[in-house]
Amino acid sequence: MAVIFEKSVPGRHGVSLPDCDVPEGVEIPDTLRRRADAELPELSELDAVRHFTELSRLNFGVDTGFYPLGSCTMKYNPKALEVIAGLEGFSDLHPFLPQLRHGGMLTQGALQVMHELEHALCEIAGMDAFTLHPMAGAHGELTGMMLIAAYHRHKGNRKTEVLIPDEAHGTNPSSAAIAGYDVRPMPTDTRTGMLDVGALESMLSDNTAAIMLTNPNTLGIFNRDIEQVVEIAHRRDALVYYDGANLNAILGKFRPGDVGIDVMHVNVHKTFATPHGGGGPGAGPVGVRENLEPFLPVSRVVKRPDNTYTLDYNRPLSIGYVAPFYGNFSICLRAYAYLMLMGAQGLIEVSENAVLNANYVMNALKDVYELPYDTVCMHEFVLSARRQAEQGVHALDIAKALIDRGFHPPTVYFPLIVKEALMIEPTETESKETLDAFIAAMRAIAEQAGSDPDALRKAPRSTSVSRPDETRAAKTMDFRWDEPFREKGG
Amino acid sequence: MSYVANTAEQQVAMLKACGARSVDDFFSVIPEAARPRSFALPGPKSEMEVIERFRQIASRNYSHLTCFLGGGFYDHYIPAAVAALASRSEFYTAYTPYQPELSQGTLQAIYEYQTDICRLTGMDVANASMYDGGTALCEACQMALHATGRTRIVLDGGINPVYHKMLDSYTANLSIDFAQTDIRTGPADRAALYDALDDRTAAVIVQNPNFFGVADDVSDIVEHCRQRGILTILSVYPTALAFLKTPGEMGVDITVGEGQPLGIPLAFGGPYLGFMATTRKLVRRMPGRLVGRTADREGREAFVLTLQAREQHIRREKSTSNICTNEGLCALRAHIYLSLMGKEGFKRVAELCHAKARYAMDRLKAVSGIEVLDEHPFFNEFVVRLPMDAGEAAGVLVEQGLAPGLPLGRFYPDMTNLLLVAVTEKRTKRDIGMLAESLEAALR
Numbered sequence: 001m002a003v004i005f006e007k008s009v010p011g012r013h014g015v016s017l018p019d020c021d022v023p024e025g026v027e028i029p030d031t032l033r034r035r036a037d038a039e040l041p042e043l044s045e046l047d048a049v050r051h052f053t054e055l056s057r058l059n060f061g062v063d064t065g066f067y068p069l070g071s072c073t074m075k076y077n078p079k080a081l082e083v084i085a086g087l088e089g090f091s092d093l094h095p096f097l098p099q100l101r102h103g104g105m106l107t108q109g110a111l112q113v114m115h116e117l118e119h120a121l122c123e124i125a126g127m128d129a130f131t132l133h134p135m136a137g138a139h140g141e142l143t144g145m146m147l148i149a150a151y152h153r154h155k156g157n158r159k160t161e162v163l164i165p166d167e168a169h170g171t172n173p174s175s176a177a178i179a180g181y182d183v184r185p186m187p188t189d190t191r192t193g194m195l196d197v198g199a200l201e202s203m204l205s206d207n208t209a210a211i212m213l214t215n216p217n218t219l220g221i222f223n224r225d226i227e228q229v230v231e232i233a234h235r236r237d238a239l240v241y242y243d244g245a246n247l248n249a250i251l252g253k254f255r256p257g258d259v260g261i262d263v264m265h266v267n268v269h270k271t272f273a274t275p276h277g278g279g280g281p282g283a284g285p286v287g288v289r290e291n292l293e294p295f296l297p298v299s300r301v302v303k304r305p306d307n308t309y310t311l312d313y314n315r316p317l318s319i320g321y322v323a324p325f326y327g328n329f330s331i332c333l334r335a336y337a338y339l340m341l342m343g344a345q346g347l348i349e350v351s352e353n354a355v356l357n358a359n360y361v362m363n364a365l366k367d368v369y370e371l372p373y374d375t376v377c378m379h380e381f382v383l384s385a386r387r388q389a390e391q392g393v394h395a396l397d398i399a400k401a402l403i404d405r406g407f408h409p410p411t412v413y414f415p416l417i418v419k420e421a422l423m424i425e426p427t428e429t430e431s432k433e434t435l436d437a438f439i440a441a442m443r444a445i446a447e448q449a450g451s452d453p454d455a456l457r458k459a460p461r462s463t464s465v466s467r468p469d470e471t472r473a474a475k476t477m478d479f480r481w482d483e484p485f486r487e488k489g490g
Numbered sequence: 491m492s493y494v495a496n497t498a499e500q501q502v503a504m505l506k507a508c509g510a511r512s513v514d515d516f517f518s519v520i521p522e523a524a525r526p527r528s529f530a531l532p533g534p535k536s537e538m539e540v541i542e543r544f545r546q547i548a549s550r551n552y553s554h555l556t557c558f559l560g561g562g563f564y565d566h567y568i569p570a571a572v573a574a575l576a577s578r579s580e581f582y583t584a585y586t587p588y589q590p591e592l593s594q595g596t597l598q599a600i601y602e603y604q605t606d607i608c609r610l611t612g613m614d615v616a617n618a619s620m621y622d623g624g625t626a627l628c629e630a631c632q633m634a635l636h637a638t639g640r641t642r643i644v645l646d647g648g649i650n651p652v653y654h655k656m657l658d659s660y661t662a663n664l665s666i667d668f669a670q671t672d673i674r675t676g677p678a679d680r681a682a683l684y685d686a687l688d689d690r691t692a693a694v695i696v697q698n699p700n701f702f703g704v705a706d707d708v709s710d711i712v713e714h715c716r717q718r719g720i721l722t723i724l725s726v727y728p729t730a731l732a733f734l735k736t737p738g739e740m741g742v743d744i745t746v747g748e749g750q751p752l753g754i755p756l757a758f759g760g761p762y763l764g765f766m767a768t769t770r771k772l773v774r775r776m777p778g779r780l781v782g783r784t785a786d787r788e789g790r791e792a793f794v795l796t797l798q799a800r801e802q803h804i805r806r807e808k809s810t811s812n813i814c815t816n817e818g819l820c821a822l823r824a825h826i827y828l829s830l831m832g833k834e835g836f837k838r839v840a841e842l843c844h845a846k847a848r849y850a851m852d853r854l855k856a857v858s859g860i861e862v863l864d865e866h867p868f869f870n871e872f873v874v875r876l877p878m879d880a881g882e883a884a885g886v887l888v889e890q891g892l893a894p895g896l897p898l899g900r901f902y903p904d905m906t907n908l909l910l911v912a913v914t915e916k917r918t919k920r921d922i923g924m925l926a927e928s929l930e931a932a933l934r
Contacts, residue, residue, distance in 0.1 A: 001598070003598065003601070003602055003605075004602050004829055005602070005605065008832075012832070013832060013834060013835060014569075014571075014829070014830040014831065014832050014835065015569050015830050015831055015832075015835045017567075017835065017838050017839065017842065017915065018842075018915070020841070020842055020845055020846075021918055021919040022845050022846050022848075022849035022919050022922070023845065023848075023849065024841070024845050025845060025848070026733065026841060026844055026845075027844075027848060027867070028705060028733055028734070028844070028867050028869070029867055031707055031735075032705050032706065032707050032733075032734060032735055032867055033733055033734065033735060034612070034731070034733065034734060034735050034736050034739065035735075035739065037732075037833055037837060038609045038610050038731065038732065038833065038836065039609050039833060040606065040609065040828050040829070040831065040832050040833045040836055041829050041832060041833070042832045042833050042834070043829060043830070043832060045569075045571055045830060048571060048575075048826065048829045048830050049571055049574075049575065051829070052575040052578070052599070052826060052829075053575070053578065055581075055594075055595035055596075055598055055599055056575075056578040056580040056581055056595050057580065057595065058593075058594035058595040058598070059580040059581060059584050059592070059593055059594070059595030059596055060580070060584060060589075060592035060593065061579055061580050061581070061582070061583030061584040062579075062583040062584075063579040063580065063583045064579075064580060064583075067585075069585060069588075072585050074583075074585060075493075076493050077579075077582075077583055078493060078537075080537045080540060080541055082577065083541055084540075084541060084544045085757075086573075087544065087545060087548040088548070088553045089545075089547075089548025089549055089550075089551040089553045090548050090551065090757065090758065091755040091756070091757050092553050092555075092565075092755065092756060092757075093551050093553070093756060093757065093758040094555065094557055094559045094563065094565065094756050094758075094893065095563060095756065095758050095759035095760075096559045096561060096563065096893075096896055097555065097559065097888075097893060099900055100559075100881070100884050100885065100888050100893060100896075100897065100900075101881050101882065101884060101885025101888065102885045102888045102889050103885075103888050103893070106551065106552035106555065106888065107551050107552075107758070108550040108551065109547040109548050109549065109550030109551040110551050110758045112547055112550065113547060116532075120531055120532070123528065123529065123530060123531055124529070124531070126526065126527065135621040135622065135625070135760060135761065135817075136621060136813070136814070136815040136816070137814075137815060138802070138812045138813060138814050138815065139621060139625070139812075139813075141812065142812055145663075146659065146660075146662065146663065149662070149663040150662070150663075153663075169803075170801075170802040170803035170804070170805075170806045170809070170814075171802050171803075171812050171814055173802075173806040173807035174802035174805070174806055174807055174809045174811070174812035175812040176807065177807035177808070177809075177812075178632070178811065178812050179663055179664075180663035180664045180665075181663075183806075183807040222519045222520060224519050224520070224521055226524065227521065227523065227524055250520075252526060252529045253517050253520055253525070253526070254520050254524060254525070254526065255526045255527070255529075258524060258525075258526060258527055259524050269815070273493075275579075275582040275583055275819070276582075276583065276584065276585040276586075276815075277581075277582050277584075277817075277818050277819030277820075278581050278582065278584045278585065278586075278587070278593075278596040278818040278819055278822065279585060279586040279587065279596070279618070279779065279815060279816055279818030279819075280619070280761075280815040280816045280817045280818045280819065280820075281621075281760070281761030281815075281816075281817045281818075281819060281820055282815045283761075297659070319659050319662065320655055320656075320658055320659035320662070321624070321652065321655040321656045321658075321659050322656065322659055322660075323621075323622065323624070323625075323656075323759070323760065324562075324563075324622055324623070324624045324652045324653075324656070324748075324759065324760075324762070325758070325759025325760065326758065326759045326760075327759065327760060328759075328760040328761040329757055329758040329759050329760050330755070330757040330758070330760070330761065331760070331761055333544075337540055337544060339531060339532075339533065340532055340533040340534070340535055340540050340543070341491060341533060341534060341535065341537065341540050342491070342492055342531075342533060342534055343531055343532070343533030343534030343535070344529050344530060344531040344533075345492075345534065346491065346492040346533070346534050347492070347529075347531070348529075349492040349494055350492050350494070352513040352516075353492070353494045353496065353501070355513065355516045355517070356496075356501060356504055356505065356508070356513055356516070357496075357504075359508045359510070359516060360504045360507055360508055363507060363508050363509070364507070376515070376516050376519060378516070399589065400591070403589065403591055403592055408589065408592060409589055411588075414803070428492070428493070428494050429493045429494065429495060430495065431495035431496055431500075432495075432496050432500045432503070432504060434495075460591050463591040463592060463594075464591075464594055465590070465591055465594055465786040465790055465791075465792040466591065466786040466787045466788060466790075467590075467591065467786060467787055468590050468591075468784050468785070468786050468792035468793070468794040469784045469785055469786070469787070469792075470784070470794055470796065472784045472785065473782035473783070473784035473794050473796040474782070474796050474797055476782070476783075476784065477615075477770075477773065477782060477796075477797075478782055478783040478784070479601070479604055479608075479615045479616070479773075479780060479781070479782055479783075480601070480604050480605040480608045480615065480616070481601070481602065481605040481783075482605070
């Protein structure tokens with residue numbers, strides 16, 4: 001469809017603004033002013049409404065259909081959370097207000113939400129303290145690495161490296177590197193799909209600042225050696241970072257803090273049903289054990305003896321500011337509302353059904369697709385399309401064929417340690433009917449890979465566009481309307 | 491309620507299909523000793539009860555504040571259609587557009603948003619968004635350090651102190667030198683800035699309008715830096731760009747800013763929107779997602795995430811940044827906002843802000859004891875000196891439901907009597923009159 005700039009008609013207006021009730025006039029010297037007005041589109045409100053409504057119809061969300069995108073926990077987002085986030089008492093609140101004298105008394109509700117959510121997260125994760133400031137999962141990882149660096153610096157430790165399993169999310173090594181650490185990948189035991197503990201022991205040294213773990217890992221397998229792994233790391237004063245990306249599998253079943261995990265983050269847009277927003281905003285609260293609490297970012301919400309709340313900035317060991325204020329408040333607010341809807345029993349049901357749904361789909365597909373690690377899975381599992389690839393149908397073709405059958409594809413080609421990976425995470429909110437339809441589609445595609453592979457390679461055919469030419473996109477570098485350009489000399 | 495769809499009977503049938511007797515079988519991999527020691531949480535409550543409870547909590551926040559607070563975060567009007575369109579669930583229940591055929595809506599919207607940012611800033615290329623203006627600035631520093639291979643960053647004294655604190659945190663574990671010129675409420679001190687430069691300097695960071703509201707043309711700084719192989723990073727207030735010389739016109743290398751003023755609620759600090767734009771030359775150094783226009787197999791126009799080789803899921807520890815989930819929905823909101831405002835409406839909002847701020851300055855100037863600090867060109871924010879502690883004066887007004895501005899003693903101990911006043915199109919002549927009168931009363 002046409003881009004919005006093509007729909008612009010000079011002189012058309014889309015908003016009504018109040019008359020100016022004070023003297024008009026711009027007193028900014030010409031030398032400071034832009035030469036020409038910014039060429040924003042000129043549309044009526046209806047023009048704009050139609051444009052964005054039409055765009056929305058070219059999109060597929062959880063509300064549209066089944067979205068088993070592994071590692072992303074695309075569960076249903078209850079509508080009540082949106083109503084709550086939209087309450088004026090929350091949405092109109094200026095973040096500087098509590099930093100003004102007496103301003104704290106005008107923001108008690110917001111401070112209360114932050115304080116109570118931190119406590120709920122501590123209980124869920126078994127950690128001693130949480131900060132809500134990190135604005136995404138990867139931002140939580142970076143904050144965690146900064147906390148670890150501050151901890152070692154405070155102790156006078158000089159440690160320069162972080163060990164990360166080879167199956168980990170790409171954000172893990174990236175976050176550690178950006179925090180200033182050298183990254184060393186640890187191998188996965190190819191028989192069990194779990195971290196190779198022997199390799200960990202031999203790689204660990206006094207130079208190891210931390211190891212980063214995801215449990216269940218990106219293969220959907222729970223590492224039963226976790227206590228041992230933590231103990232081995234602690235022996236060398238290496239801290240253990242826990243990537244909470246897969247928390248949806250273990251609510252009420254396992255708490256990282258109980259086995260001595262030092263730092264972790266939670267992706268509230270995954271586990272706690274806040275919307276994924278077409279690529280954010282999310283939130284990545286970080287939890288720590290007591291010994292790391294002094295290093296948490298400023299500010300901290302404190303409950304006073306008279307049951308009022310205030311912000312504490314006087315924290316000499318803190319790593320400082322990781323966000324301009326208190327994190328993605330209205331995302332955290334949604335997460336807290338979700339927790340209140342669920343209660344402890346509801347969260348346990350979440351994990352039980354997330355795991356049941358995943359095992360159900362895995363068992364129904366493992367005869368037609370290769371299952372590299374044939375064991376009980378947690379909330380997700382990884383198939384390999386190696387068999388189909390031999391017939392000329394790759395994981396990407398299977399993904400595209402699913403689109404024509406009304407499903408969002410799983411995550412493909414990740415984790416990197418599985419060839420032709422299809423990473424499937426059904427989530428707990430999907431019904432057996434939906435899962436059965438997906439299973440039937442996957443089985444039909446496997447069959448078609450033998451009978452008519454060409455048709456699969458042409459998928460999708462039901463969407464507004466077929467497969468875009470990615471090479472051309474990278475080459476022409478057309479990132480804005482009007483003036484496509486080529487990189488000089490590129 | 492757990493929003494689980496399957497009935498108990500269905501769960502039994504599914505367990506049977508898995509060869510399991512109960513769900514406990516699946517969790518038997520978790521050693522007994524590692525089981526939770528407690529798991530006590532509030533709830534569950536029904537939807538009706540939960541909404542009511544949050545209404546009560548929300549009522550403990552004061553939502554009728556007459557707000558002259560700014561400092562980088564502004565109370566602008568948001569047209570009704572912004573929320574109506576951004577809350578279409580096809581947008582907000584989708585994720586990162588990895589599958590372009592199912593995500594043309596998100597992808598085209600981001601491409602259009604990238605175009606908006608380029609047109610506002612006069613830069614060549616913008617990314618799909620960062621978390622906020624502060625993290626965007628931190629990422630811009632990383633970009634400059636990598637691009638130049640140097641190790642030092644020089645900050646002008648006029649940058650937002652919140653961002654300065656964020657920069658300090660982000661780089662605490664890295665070997666980067668920071669220098670900042672003296673903090674003063676006027677325009678950037680050229681001589682001091684140039685004195686601070688050396689051949690290890692990768693970039694200079696300036697803000698326009700600066701934290702104290704002063705509008706400037708920093709073309710001369712850009713030129714000076716260019717001759718010494720130093721990049722210029724400019725942090726900007728997008729609404730002010732309706733008037734002000736663009737970063738592109740000034741020749742800056744990297745532009746960043748906070749997109750909150752573009753249709754995003756204040757919401758107690760987030761989620762907000764960091765934007766970043768740069769030159770063609772630096773595009774491969776830029777962090778974050780980028781959407782490009784291409785064609786599908788039938789030659790139809792199509793949009794797709796591109797230049798992903800820069801990103802963490804491919805480059806891992808060698809990536810330009812660790813960002814993946816960004817602020818897509820906020821970028822969408824900003825784009826809807828700018829599309830509704832349009833060329834004229836956007837300028838009109840800026841005119842209203844400016845006229846009202848000028849009026850506020852005149853009214854405050856007329857109050858005995860209040861002094862306007864050196865009158866430099868400004869957009870909608872300026873500094874006044876009170877004859878008393880500005881934090882104390884503000885506190886008196888806050889109790890009456892009016893926040894007169896940001897007391898600068900909050901960040902600078904030698905500026906305890908200074909107040910930073912911001913005025914948006916939402917403030918009426920009456921509000922401004924009330925500001926002047928209440929301050930006058932408080933000073934008495």
